[in-house]
Amino acid sequence: MPRAKSIPKRAYHHGDLRVALIAAAVQILEKDGEAALTLREVARRVGVSQAAPYHHFADKEAILAAVGEDGFNHLAVAMEDGRAAAGRGTRAILRAMGVAYVRFAVRHPSHFRVMFSGILQKRGVKECGPLHAAAQRSFGMLLEAVVAAQKAGAIVEGNPAKLALFSWSMVHGLAMLHLNGVADGPAGPLGSIDDLAAGAAEAISRGLETRGTRS
Amino acid sequence: MPRAKSIPKRAYHHGDLRVALIAAAVQILEKDGEAALTLREVARRVGVSQAAPYHHFADKEAILAAVGEDGFNHLAVAMEDGRAAAGRGTRAILRAMGVAYVRFAVRHPSHFRVMFSGILQKRGVKECGPLHAAAQRSFGMLLEAVVAAQKAGAIVEGNPAKLALFSWSMVHGLAMLHLNGVADGPAGPLGSIDDLAAGAAEAISRGLETRGTRS
């Protein structure tokens, strides 16, 4: 391995095929959907042979896992940005992270769908450790925020992981339903998805707040 | 059309191929997952030729839509049962429907996944009207329950469709995260999914309740 150590991921024959393949996959997913994602089309778009991807990914699922990992990393960044932009209240931070979550899902639907398409479950955690780690990064942020809110007495006590799961479920469900076109279908437009996200975050925030708090 | 009118869906050469195909598809989905679902395998399992399904379904997606429709109808029944078993409080009814929703998802993961795999969005509403109607049936029940709770003064005012969407999002998110194995992974077991569902329903119920209510 001559330069695979000195220069880890550059100066391939192609340039950096692995990254290019992932980018092409995302492009296809965004334009034509998951059904149109074909390893052969990915290779075609990058300009390599149909077998070339197999030197960077074990199979088709592996490239999807890479897209999912990419998505989870971007999600964590988006949530960090949301947290940074929020005020100083612990519940305000939770709400901001929830809104950022939904906004990410809406802005990167292809990534989001792949992230939760069940790859993480089908392939063991060991098989795709990076994906799992990236997912844990986001959940860890949420967990921290819940613990902080509990310490501040802003939300109820109890297993923080459970409360974090509830918060996550709220925004995840809204994002999923919106992506399936069901959030604005049934009874006319319910408002922008950003407003809906804010409303949902507000609802779960109230649901978890400690009793006795004034409004 | 000799008997297609008198006896709408029986006495085919096979018996009732359409229903048998759907059942076989569900069986495959439950045992081996969506990736293993093949029209050829479905036909094989039923004992007909590979082209036979095309006389009952336009393409592979159509049979998936049929499975989804089936799932939505069963979901509506499950939610009706949950509502019937609940007490008389309007918020108790909402919670019971939420718990029933999650229980359905956990007990019929294959159906549930197909129901929200994006078929409803990809194919237009006109293309698969029955699916859409079945989905609306469940959402309609939820909407009724929200309106009733509002009339009773148990939950806040505002667009009932929006509040119904929030409730739906809560339990939908929990169900989805659980199905992806993420609900009980991060921080050890958080309790049975039924308990989690009850907790989530309680949280959103509190989040939407009118202020001033005692505990």
Add this chain to the structure above:
DNA sequence: GGTACCATCTGAACGTCGTCAAGATAGGGG
């Protein structure tokens, strides 16, 4: 009771896909 009809099903084919094995290519280390 025979016959024509039409829904239903079969057999074979086409193009594409995921994947693999064996060989070509290229660029740095000896």
Add this chain to the structure above:
DNA sequence: CCCCTATCTTGACGACGTTCAGATGGTACC
């Protein structure tokens, strides 16, 4: 200068989705 190894290509195999012309078999009508 040659070799070595990572990288990529060529060619192939089996399976899949889908289509089409034709076989099959029950129902209705005469």
